[in-house]
Amino acid sequence: MQLFSRCCAKGFDGRKKGKTEPTSWREFSLKELHAATNSFNYDNKLGEGRLGSVYWGQLWDGSQIAVKRLKAWSNSEEVDFAAEVEILARIRHKNLLSVRGYCAEGQERLLVYEYMQNLSLVSHLHGQHSAECLLDWTKRMKIAISSAQAIAYLHHHATPHIVHGDVRASNVLLDSEFEAQVTDFGYDKLIPDDTEGKSNSAYLSPECATSGQESEGGDVYSFGILLLELVSGKRSVERVNATTKRGITEWVLPLVYERKFGEIFDQRLSGEEEEVGEKLKKMVLVGLMCAQREPEKRPTMSEVVEMLMSESKEKFSELEANPLFKNPCSSDENSREQEVAEENSDVISEEKDHHHQQQQG
Numbered sequence: 532m533q534l535f536s537r538c539c540a541k542g543f544d545g546r547k548k549g550k551t552e553p554t555s556w557r558e559f560s561l562k563e564l565h566a567a568t569n570s571f572n573y574d575n576k577l578g579e580g581r582l583g584s585v586y587w588g589q590l591w592d593g594s595q596i597a598v599k600r601l602k603a604w605s606n607s608e609e610v611d612f613a614a615e616v617e618i619l620a621r622i623r624h625k626n627l628l629s630v631r632g633y634c635a636e637g638q639e640r641l642l643v644y645e646y647m648q649n650l651s652l653v654s655h656l657h658g659q660h661s662a663e664c665l666l667d668w669t670k671r672m673k674i675a676i677s678s679a680q681a682i683a684y685l686h687h688h689a690t691p692h693i694v695h696g697d698v699r700a701s702n703v704l705l706d707s708e709f710e711a712q713v714t715d716f717g718y719d720k721l722i723p724d725d726t727e728g729k730s731n732s733a734y735l736s737p738e739c740a741t742s743g744q745e746s747e748g749g750d751v752y753s754f755g756i757l758l759l760e761l762v763s764g765k766r767s768v769e770r771v772n773a774t775t776k777r778g779i780t781e782w783v784l785p786l787v788y789e790r791k792f793g794e795i796f797d798q799r800l801s802g803e804e805e806e807v808g809e810k811l812k813k814m815v816l817v818g819l820m821c822a823q824r825e826p827e828k829r830p831t832m833s834e835v836v837e838m839l840m841s842e843s844k845e846k847f848s849e850l851e852a853n854p855l856f857k858n859p860c861s862s863d864e865n866s867r868e869q870e871v872a873e874e875n876s877d878v879i880s881e882e883k884d885h886h887h888q889q890q891q892g
């Protein structure tokens with residue numbers, strides 16, 4: 532399809548650096564969006580999410596757009612769509628994809644964004660672009676930091692502070708320089724009853740799955756899963772056999788206990804990790820810190836940015852020494868005690884054996 536052929540390109544004209552300065556926010560007519568998307572033609576469809584379908588389009592001035600056609604709008608008639616979109620449009624950060632405009636005619640509600648030619652992180656990690664355009668480590672680290680900065684901005688600098696509520700690889704789009712453009716934030720007023728679609732997601736924090744309440748801590752959890760996905764190239768949840776699925780943390784943590792980082796890193800990039808080994812380890816450890824079950828143990832997004840960007844060896848050693856990364860079943864002290872006991876007494880060793888058998892029985 533023509534619209535995908537530009538994936539991995541450096542820019543439309545080869546001169547542009549990153550995201551173009553968005554032209555000012557405005558209202559679009561339905562006629563204009565019909566013309567731009569070839570009447571929402573199936574061939575223009577980029578994909579479909581919980582909120583509706585997204586179409587590629589081209590405006591009369593040649594600029595490329597992505598149009599999100601919201602479904603189930605009739606439930607939300609009391610919401611002033613234009614006012615809500617205007618609030619969204621005011622949220623500006625270089626790594627957030629801000630809305631460029633909207634259309635509200637009859638039952639139709641549409642959001643217009645700049646088209647991101649390198650599409651989403653999910654398509655590069657697991658989708659159609661994973662073979663033809665594999666993200667190297669430098670790009671992955673850039674994506675990790677730039678997406679963390681975007682979420683940290685929402686949590687700590689936007690007024691009022693914003694919980695993203697749906698951090699995942701498909702909501703991290705990539706611009707021409709492979710910088711992250713985080714999207715799909717601030718929709719809670721536009722789509723009030725939107726918890727159901729997320730409830731099965733492996734990105735959802737345990738407390739949010741129970742309470743249905745989104746929070747900054749929940750975003751941190753989801754970002755942790757995203758980091759592990761980015762560094763390993765694995766999906767957030769994988770099927771182990773016909774009846775069992777395994778979350779990515781359950782797979783990564785035991786490997787970290789044994790310091791088998793090489794097995795965690797995306798095997799499709801083997802060889803390259805020598806140069807950036809420590810940074811990749813850091814991505815794994817920070818990912819696990821974020822994806823802890825207990826929200827109070829997780830870092831804030833500002834701390835995540837700081838950890839990911841830090842060059843300090845001491846800070847890295849501090850991170851590595853976190854108790855989370857020690858196998859609770861074989862702490863160093865326990866094994867030393869066992870060694871001493873085994874050296875000194877056969878009886879203890881027999882007792883231990885007995886105890887072990889009792890435990891197994």
Ligand SMILES: Nc1ncnc2c1ncn2[C@@H]1O[C@H](COP(=O)(O)OP(=O)(O)OP(=O)(O)O)[C@@H](O)[C@H]1O
Nearest residue numbers: 577578579580581585597644645646647651701702
């Ligand atoms: N501005 C854009 N530029 C390029 N592709 C886009 C843009 N916005 C969305 N897409 C693509 O369109 C598809 C659908 O996006 P959408 O945000 O509706 O769903 P999703 O993020 O996959 O799922 P959900 O909304 O349920 O989290 C995705 O594959 C996404 O990568």
